[in-house]
Amino acid sequence: MYAEERQQAMVQLIGQQGRVSVAELAANLAVTTETVRRDLSALERMGLIRRVHGGAVPASALAAIESGISERDQDNTEAKDAIAVAAIALLPPPGSMIIIDAGSTTARFAALLPRDHRLTVVTHAVSVAARLAGLPHIDLFLLPGRVRTTTHAAVGAETVAALSNIRADVSFLATNGISTTFGLTTPDRDEAATKRALAAAGRRAVVLADSTKIGVESSLRFAALSEIDVLVTDSGISDDDASALAAADVEVVIA
Known part of the structure; x- marks a missing residue:
């Protein structure tokens, strides 16, 4: 799978599930967690997703998502x-x-x-x-x-x-x-x-x-x-x- 295809698949998964962890994305796409983190950073720069602690959410999610202590x-x-x-x-x-x-x-x-x-x-x-x-x-x-x-x-x-x-x-x-x-x-x-x-x-x-x-x-x-x-x-x-x-x-x- 090319990087563009993988990143498109990530955006689709995040859009469908609302919030997806790095580990889930790595398992679904058969890549390392480091690859997932790099892809998520690229997708966030493009405004397609938002990174949160441990994973990502759709770009349309609230800007101030923050889990409690x-x-x-x-x-x-x-x-x-x-x-x-x-x-x-x-x-x-x-x-x-x-x-x-x-x-x-x-x-x-x-x-x-x-x-x-x-x-x-x-x-x-x-x-x-x-x-x-x-x-x-x-x-x-x-x-x-x-x-x-x-x-x-x-x-x-x-x-x-x-x-x-x-x-x-x-x-x-x-x-x-x-x-x-x-x-x-x-x-x-x-x-x-x-x-x-x-x-x-x-x-x-x-x-x-x-x-x-x-x-x-x-x-x-x-x-x-x-x-x-x-x-x-x-x-x-x-x-x-x-x-x-x-x-x-x-x-x-x-x-």
């Missing part, structure tokens, strides 16, 4: 657990300040913070704050703002303003998508502004994201690759993507 928490759990463990090795020394973004993988990371490692933690995530509140080795600061029902995270002008007065040692970030050409993205405007401020508030920016998010582009960029120091991901990342990230001076840690 409880739904995302059930996806790729083994990879997320391994990524959270690997990210612990990137903690700054005891007594440092870190920022933890809202996300299913960053929440796992927060739960693993070692008890003998005193830290100041700044977060806008209700789930992260709930895990850390009252722990004697954590000085916890919860950022102000409107809490979104989708992500359970405080966002908006108050959140951004509070972050402008903070300089943390490391920001641990989540993302909806990572493009080697466009950067890190999310579909919500307030979320994007807040994530941009979270990234800027840290001396180092570490992204925790499983490999299904690589190659996905949401509508709003909150960070270019040049603004990211480390990506912690799983072994599903392709060699091409790993090389592109390394060329952008992003250290890739495989969990």
Whole structure:
């Protein structure tokens, strides 16, 4: 099957089913998931489909499709657990300040913070704050703002303003998508502004994201690759993507 025929078949499947995963497309068309992701990126650039976490939807679907935190928490759990463990090795020394973004993988990371490692933690995530509140080795600061029902995270002008007065040692970030050409993205405007401020508030920016998010582009960029120091991901990342990230001076840690 030629690439044009394969891509036409993808558009038809997505149109018929409404939402199709990368794995389903790969199985249906007898190609690799890397091939599917490349085809989906091309089809999205042509305006024929929209990429979402783990797959694609028709171009006519709502622009701000975004799964909730409880739904995302059930996806790729083994990879997320391994990524959270690997990210612990990137903690700054005891007594440092870190920022933890809202996300299913960053929440796992927060739960693993070692008890003998005193830290100041700044977060806008209700789930992260709930895990850390009252722990004697954590000085916890919860950022102000409107809490979104989708992500359970405080966002908006108050959140951004509070972050402008903070300089943390490391920001641990989540993302909806990572493009080697466009950067890190999310579909919500307030979320994007807040994530941009979270990234800027840290001396180092570490992204925790499983490999299904690589190659996905949401509508709003909150960070270019040049603004990211480390990506912690799983072994599903392709060699091409790993090389592109390394060329952008992003250290890739495989969990």
